Amino acid sequence: MTTVPLEPLEPGTYREIVRRALAEDFGWGDVTTETIIDRDQKAHGTLVAKSRCVIAGLDIASEAFRQMDPGITVTVHFGDGMMCEPGAIVADYQGHAAGMLTAERTALNFLQRLSGIATLTRQFVEVAAGRIIVLDTRKTTPLLRALEKYAVRAGGATNHRSGLDDGILIKDNHIRLAGDLVTAVTRMRKANREMPTEAEAQTLGQVDEALQAGADIVLLDNMSTADIKEAVDRCRGRAKTEISGGVTLLRVPELAATGADFVSIGAL
Numbered sequence: 001m002t003t004v005p006l007e008p009l010e011p012g013t014y015r016e017i018v019r020r021a022l023a024e025d026f027g028w029g030d031v032t033t034e035t036i037i038d039r040d041q042k043a044h045g046t047l048v049a050k051s052r053c054v055i056a057g058l059d060i061a062s063e064a065f066r067q068m069d070p071g072i073t074v075t076v077h078f079g080d081g082m083m084c085e086p087g088a089i090v091a092d093y094q095g096h097a098a099g100m101l102t103a104e105r106t107a108l109n110f111l112q113r114l115s116g117i118a119t120l121t122r123q124f125v126e127v128a129a130g131r132i133i134v135l136d137t138r139k140t141t142p143l144l145r146a147l148e149k150y151a152v153r154a155g156g157a158t159n160h161r162s163g164l165d166d167g168i169l170i171k172d173n174h175i176r177l178a179g180d181l182v183t184a185v186t187r188m189r190k191a192n193r194e195m196p197t198e199a200e201a202q203t204l205g206q207v208d209e210a211l212q213a214g215a216d217i218v219l220l221d222n223m224s225t226a227d228i229k230e231a232v233d234r235c236r237g238r239a240k241t242e243i244s245g246g247v248t249l250l251r252v253p254e255l256a257a258t259g260a261d262f263v264s265i266g267a268l
Contacts (some may be wrong), residue, residue, distance in 0.1 A: 004066065004099070006080065006081050006153050006154055007098065008059060008080075008148050009059065009060070009146070009147070010036070010127055010224065011059075011063065013146050013147070014059075014060045014063060014146075014147060014197050015039070015063060015072075017036065017060075017143070017144070017147070018060060018064050018067060018106070018110070019067060020064045021064070021106045021109070021110070021250070022064060022067055022068070022102075022103065022106050022222065025102075025105060026102065026249065027137070029111065029158055030098075030102040033038040033098050033101045033102055034098070037097050037101065037206060038097075038098075039096070039098055040096070040262075041096065041097045041098065042094070042096060043091070043095070043096070043097035043100055044092065044093070044094055044099060045092075045093040045094075045095075045100045045104075046090075046109070047061070047088050047089070047090040047091045047092075047093075048087065048088070048089055048090065048094055049078075049084040049085065049087065049088045049090055050086060050089060051085060051086055052083070052085055052086060052119075053083070053084055053115050053116075053118075054083055054084075054114050054115060054116040054119045054121075054154060054155055055078050055079065055080050055081070055082050055084060055090060055118065055154070056080050056081070056111075056115050056117065056118035056119040056150065056151040056154035056155070057080065057091065057110050057111045057113070057114030057115060057147065057151060058076060058078075058079060058080055058111065058115060059080070060107075060110045060111070060114070060147065061107035061108065061110050061111040062074050062091070062093075062104040062107070063120075064106045064107035064110065065093055065095065065099065065100060065103045065107055067103070068096075068098075068099035068100070068102050068103040069096045069098075069099030069100065070137050070168075071095060071108070072093055072095030072096070072099065072100070073093070073094045073095065074091055074092070074093055074237040075091060075093075076090075076091050077089055077090060077091060077092070078090045079165075080118075080154045081118070081154045081155075081156075082097050083122070086242065087132065089092070095251065096210045097231070098210040099134045101128055104265075110147070112152075112195045113148075113151075113155070114147060114151040116148070116153070116157065117148055117151035117152060117268060118151045118152070118154040118155035119265070120155070120268055121134070121136075121151070121154075121155025121156060121157045121268050122145050122155040122156055123150050123249060123267070124155075124157065124249060124252060124265060125155060125156040125157055127252045127253060128252055128256050128263070129253075129256065131256035132243075132252075132255065132256040132260060132261070132263050133155065133157075133158055133160070133262045133263070134156075134157040134262075134263060134265065134268045135153040135160040135242070135262050135264040135265070136148075136156065136157060136158075136159055136160055136258065136264065136265065137160055137264050137265070137266045138160070138161060138163070139266040143161065145163075146162075149162060152268055153257065155268075157268070160227045160264055167194045167196075167198070168188060168193055168196065168197045168198055169198045169199075169200070169219070170184045170185060170188060170197070170198065170199040170200060170215075171200050172200055172221070175199075175200070180209070181199060181201070181206050181209040181210055181213065182209050182212060182213045183221045184199070184213075185197060185209075185210060185213035185214065185215050186197050186213050186214075189213070189214055196216035196217055197214070197216050198213070198215065198216065198217035198218070198219055198242070199215040199217070199218060199219065200219040200221050200244075201217075201218050201219065201220060201221065201231070202221050202222060202223070203223075203227075204227055204230060204231060204234070207231045207234055207235065208234065209218070210239070211235065211238050211239060212235065215239055216239055216240065217241070217242055217261075217262075218231065218235055218239050218240070218241050218242070219242045219244055219264075220241055220242065220243050220260065221244050221245050222244070222246055223243075223245075223247035225254055225258065228241075228243060228258045228260060229258045229259070232258050232259045233259075236259075240261040241259075241260040241261050241262070242260065242262040242263070243255050243258070243260045243262065243264070244260065244263070244264045244265055247263055247264075247267070248267075
């Protein structure tokens with residue numbers, strides 16, 4: 001749960017994903033473009049924002065165009081993490097018309113989805129107003145997690161776990177299978193994992209059990225605002241607190257006022 005400055009994704013993270021996405025769309029060939037457009041015809045294309053948004057995934061969109069036309073040139077006007085107003089020209093492309101037409105939908109699919117994530121994330125971050133750290137979750141599109149979590153960073157929020165190997169989170173089903181929350185947390189702490197132990201609590205009684213067992217972070221799952229405030233008071237100086245479940249933009253200000261450290265939002 002560390003806020004990392006927005007750094008460009010390594011091309012190796014998305015190059016093969018883009019290749020497969022293009023292959024999915026291309027099939028045996030772009031029969032319309034190949035019939036109508038001369039293969040040597042050049043064109044100028046622009047990416048235009050149609051609504052107010054935070055850009056994310058521009059390098060990925062550009063990779064789609066480059067894979068169809070390695071000689072294409074790109075001029076960026078609004079990079080990832082930047083807010084655009086309607087009508088803003090995000091980027092210009094100069095290259096072969098056929099390559100641009102074939103790659104267009106794939107490029108836009110990546111850019112629109114990731115910019116959508118970044119835009120919604122920015123809304124939550126702005127409403128939180130620095131009073132609570134906004135986190136994402138593992139509720140990502142299979143195989144696109146690295147890209148979608150990058151978009152969350154572009155929106156100004158912080159990534160939670162990138163995967164099951166990237167943090168300890170004892171959830172309700174772990175607790176059921178272990179027998180109880182104290183047993184689950186105690187087993188984890190005895191293993192001496194070099195990570196903070198986070199445990200989910202759905203009641204104030206479970207909050208007390210998590211503290212008793214020595215949890216470092218208590219996840220307050222689907223609790224009322226009043227119970228969250230009480231849980232934060234009980235955890236103060238003993239464990240950090242994370243709010244999860246039922247989080248909406250309208251509810252964020254009251255949740256931020258509880259004094260909890262984090263709020264995780266699957267909707268991102």
